[in-house]
Amino acid sequence: MKARPPVETLSRTEAAAELADLAAEIARLDAAYYRDDAPEVTDAEYDALRARNAALEARFPDLIRADSPARRLGAAPAAGFAKRRHLQPMLSLGNVFSDAEFAEFCARVRRFLGLAEDAALIFVGEPKIDGLSISLTYEHGRLVHGATRGDGIVGEDVTANLQTLASIPPRLAGAAPALIEIRGEVFMTKADFLALNAEQAREGRKPFANPRNAAAGSLRQLDARITAGRKLSFFAYAMGEASESVAETHSGYLDRLRAFGFAVNPLSRVLAGEAQVCAFQAEMAALRAGLDYDIDGVVYKIDDLAWQRRLGFAGRDPRWAIAWKFPAERAETRLEEIRIQVGRTGALTPVAQLQPVNVGGVLVTRASLHNEDEIARKDIRIGDTVVIERAGDVIPQIIAVVLAKRPPAAAPFEFPTHCPACGSLAVRVADEVVRRCTGGLVCPAQAVERLVHFCARGAFDIEGMGEKTVAEFYADGLIRGPADIFRLAAHEAEIAAREGWGEVSARKLIAAIAARRRIPLERFIFALGIRRVGETTAKLLARHYGSFAHWRAEMQAAQMVGSEARSALGNILGIGPAIAEELVDFFAEARNRAVLDDLASLLEIEDVDAPGAASSPIAGKVMVFTGTLTTMSRAEAKARAEALGARVTDSVSRRTDYVVLGAEAGSKARRAAELGVAPLSEEEWRRLAGLEAVDARNAPRDALDNAGSDHEPAPIARTHDRKNA
Numbered sequence: 083m084k085a086r087p088p089v090e091t092l093s094r095t096e097a098a099a100e101l102a103d104l105a106a107e108i109a110r111l112d113a114a115y116y117r118d119d120a121p122e123v124t125d126a127e128y129d130a131l132r133a134r135n136a137a138l139e140a141r142f143p144d145l146i147r148a149d150s151p152a153r154r155l156g157a158a159p160a161a162g163f164a165k166r167r168h169l170q171p172m173l174s175l176g177n178v179f180s181d182a183e184f185a186e187f188c189a190r191v192r193r194f195l196g197l198a199e200d201a202a203l204i205f206v207g208e209p210k211i212d213g214l215s216i217s218l219t220y221e222h223g224r225l226v227h228g229a230t231r232g233d234g235i236v237g238e239d240v241t242a243n244l245q246t247l248a249s250i251p252p253r254l255a256g257a258a259p260a261l262i263e264i265r266g267e268v269f270m271t272k273a274d275f276l277a278l279n280a281e282q283a284r285e286g287r288k289p290f291a292n293p294r295n296a297a298a299g300s301l302r303q304l305d306a307r308i309t310a311g312r313k314l315s316f317f318a319y320a321m322g323e324a325s326e327s328v329a330e331t332h333s334g335y336l337d338r339l340r341a342f343g344f345a346v347n348p349l350s351r352v353l354a355g356e357a358q359v360c361a362f363q364a365e366m367a368a369l370r371a372g373l374d375y376d377i378d379g380v381v382y383k384i385d386d387l388a389w390q391r392r393l394g395f396a397g398r399d400p401r402w403a404i405a406w407k408f409p410a411e412r413a414e415t416r417l418e419e420i421r422i423q424v425g426r427t428g429a430l431t432p433v434a435q436l437q438p439v440n441v442g443g444v445l446v447t448r449a450s451l452h453n454e455d456e457i458a459r460k461d462i463r464i465g466d467t468v469v470i471e472r473a474g475d476v477i478p479q480i481i482a483v484v485l486a487k488r489p490p491a492a493a494p495f496e497f498p499t500h501c502p503a504c505g506s507l508a509v510r511v512a513d514e515v516v517r518r519c520t521g522g523l524v525c526p527a528q529a530v531e532r533l534v535h536f537c538a539r540g541a542f543d544i545e546g547m548g549e550k551t552v553a554e555f556y557a558d559g560l561i562r563g564p565a566d567i568f569r570l571a572a573h574e575a576e577i578a579a580r581e582g583w584g585e586v587s588a589r590k591l592i593a594a595i596a597a598r599r600r601i602p603l604e605r606f607i608f609a610l611g612i613r614r615v616g617e618t619t620a621k622l623l624a625r626h627y628g629s630f631a632h633w634r635a636e637m638q639a640a641q642m643v644g645s646e647a648r649s650a651l652g653n654i655l656g657i658g659p660a661i662a663e664e665l666v667d668f669f670a671e672a673r674n675r676a677v678l679d680d681l682a683s684l685l686e687i688e689d690v691d692a693p694g695a696a697s698s699p700i701a702g703k704v705m706v707f708t709g710t711l712t713t714m715s716r717a718e719a720k721a722r723a724e725a726l727g728a729r730v731t732d733s734v735s736r737r738t739d740y741v742v743l744g745a746e747a748g749s750k751a752r753r754a755a756e757l758g759v760a761p762l763s764e765e766e767w768r769r770l771a772g773l774e775a776v777d778a779r780n781a782p783r784d785a786l787d788n789a790g791s792d793h794e795p796a797p798i799a800r801t802h803d804r805k806n807a
């Protein structure tokens with residue numbers, strides 16, 4: 083492969099030229115790999131090209147091309163990550179919680195090895211960080227794959243993301259074995275975690291519950307650039323497959339890992355005998371709160387690798403290692419107040435305001451109370467002394483009330499029956515635990531939360547319109563509804579004059595808003611924040627209706643019970659009656675329709691174009707498949723038709739263009755005949771879909787098995803999937 087100069091030294095022009103080259107090169111390699119099954123480079127070389135592309139795009143975001151390889155990857159998030167089988171399984175660890183249990187573990191080791199009862203055991207103690215374990219495969223010293231643990235046998239290929247971590251060397255230093263799997267923990271420090279959550283809050287995004295979730299969420303990004311922007315750390319601590327022996331002891335192995343260029347936890351220590359282990363456990367427990375990362379115990383591993391091999395595994399746990407867990411971090415404090423938060427959909431959520439207390443190095447001021455039933459069940463009262471427990475989470479749980487310390491005047495908590503933000507009635511729908519404000523559009527709390535959602539990632543994704551800004555602008559009347567956001571340009575000077583703003587920030591915000599005037603239909607639908615309409619449903623709707631105008635008209639028509647539009651809505655696969663009802667209700671409200679039309683007049687809402695559909699004879703047609711197809715499952719036929727731009731529904735109506743009749747087609751065939759809808763045979767459908775004629779007798783066995791079922795066929799496992807490299 084060509085040697086490429088460091089990204090930092092490139093000029094814009096050079097970067098643009100290289101990005102064009104990379105897009106063409108990666109597209110060509112993809113075609114060779116996918117279409118021709120003839121890979122031209124190794125996976126590592128391919129991954130390096132993608133990593134180079136990501137680095138260039140990160141430095142020059144404005145040069146990102148429409149045909150960027152990173153976008154192609156991002157365009158198929160549902161596909162997720164490729165699967166990777168570990169060469170050696172990644173196992174878990176047994177737990178102990180006390181000196182006595184640890185002594186019992188040592189006794190088992192001695193019995194298994196046939197050692198005397200007082201034989202000395204040498205261990206290595208390593209703090210157990212609660213992050214996520216990953217496996218790195220190096221071939222001839224080069225990092226070729228990195229995968230998450232998954233189920234221990236097969237994990238997810240996150241190579242491109244792991245390549246962005248500074249503590250993971252792309253090449254092992256010194257002499258390396260031909261093949262070696264190295265395992266360790268990816269984690270986020272407490273400081274990086276708090277900084278990330280502060281940023282999430284500024285951007286109006288949901289904070290992560292704990293450093294572990296933040297690390298996992300950051301690593302499992304389909305776009306490696308996002309991972310690159312997060313601060314992730316890594317400690318190496320274990321071995322998988324290796325083509326040759328690299329050490330005689332675990333401590334020697336850790337030395338080799340350091341020599342290879344890995345970070346190894348500096349607190350790891352060789353311990354001779356149980357007394358030293360117990361002292362180490364106490365030492366780590368004392369250090370715990372002051373460490374910059376969360377640990378939930380210490381892992382003890384037999385140092386002698388020959389003994390490790392003899393001890394082997396019992397089920398999923400090694401006999402040669404054990405995790406000695408710390409007790410959960412608990413504290414007692416006073417419950418000062420129960421605040422009720424109002425969410426976007428009007429849900430009233432109680433939050434405990436606590437007298438600030440230090441729990442394991444984190445200052446805790448709030449605890450989650452879940453819902454009103456939970457408060458009643460635990461009989462939690464304002465003024466109570468409560469026991470809180472932090473299981474690595476920032477927001478801890480209330481475990482119990484210390485009844486002995488209850489003030490005599492404390493009364494049972496009465497959950498409000500009215501919204502604290504707008505005073506509207508708050509009601510509980512049968513069999514739901516949440517109570518909801520009925521204030522809808524008049525409720526300011528809901529309005530702000532809805533606006534925050536509107537601007538958030540996945541929706542309009544407007545940089546700078548986070549919770550704080552939205553709440554301020556709302557309170558000052560700068561924005562009342564979503565359309566006002568797109569009228570903010572007229573207030574640029576006013577924004578610049580606001581405290582904490584200035585000309586540059588105001589200009590940036592207005593530019594960020596302008597950049598989002600064009601939006602794909604599915605994101606527009608998701609942004610509206612209609613109850614039960616999440617990203618997946620929004621995508622289904624966008625694909626089904628194709629354009630904003632069509633969707634809008636159909637939703638209006640669906641207001642009539644028994645209308646074709648209503649039944650068509652209910653027939654979209656994946657949209658149940660509850661979702662259909664929410665949509666109908668949303669469109670029934672005149673104020674909602676007014677907001678929609680106002681928005682549509684300010685925006686350019688992109689139609690959904692089905693890939694490869696432009697020239698297809700069934701583009702834009704409405705199709706129904708009925709009866710048993712002999713050459714493909716119904717799920718496959720549906721996917722194929724949709725890929726060609728058709729819309730597939732379950733029932734035949736006047737709007738249906740084609741009905742494909744399989745064997746034993748029943749009532750739908752009759753209905754099609756009644757309505758004069760063109761019937762197609764399976765052969766005709768195949769021709770229309772551009773498929774070769776297939777003799778049913780030669781049809782693949784699994785296609786026949788699937789015939790008539792609407793379930794997606796199980797994805798075909800492939801060991802060498804580059805989709806998400």
Ligand code: IVH
Pocket residue numbers: 173174175208209210211212213214215231267319320381400403405
């Ligand atoms: S060794 C066969 N060492 O704990 C031994 N694991 O409960 C496998 N962990 O999935 C693991 N620190 O995520 C090992 N120093 C350490 C560890 C460690 C944290 C995690 C790891 C693993 C889990 C097992």
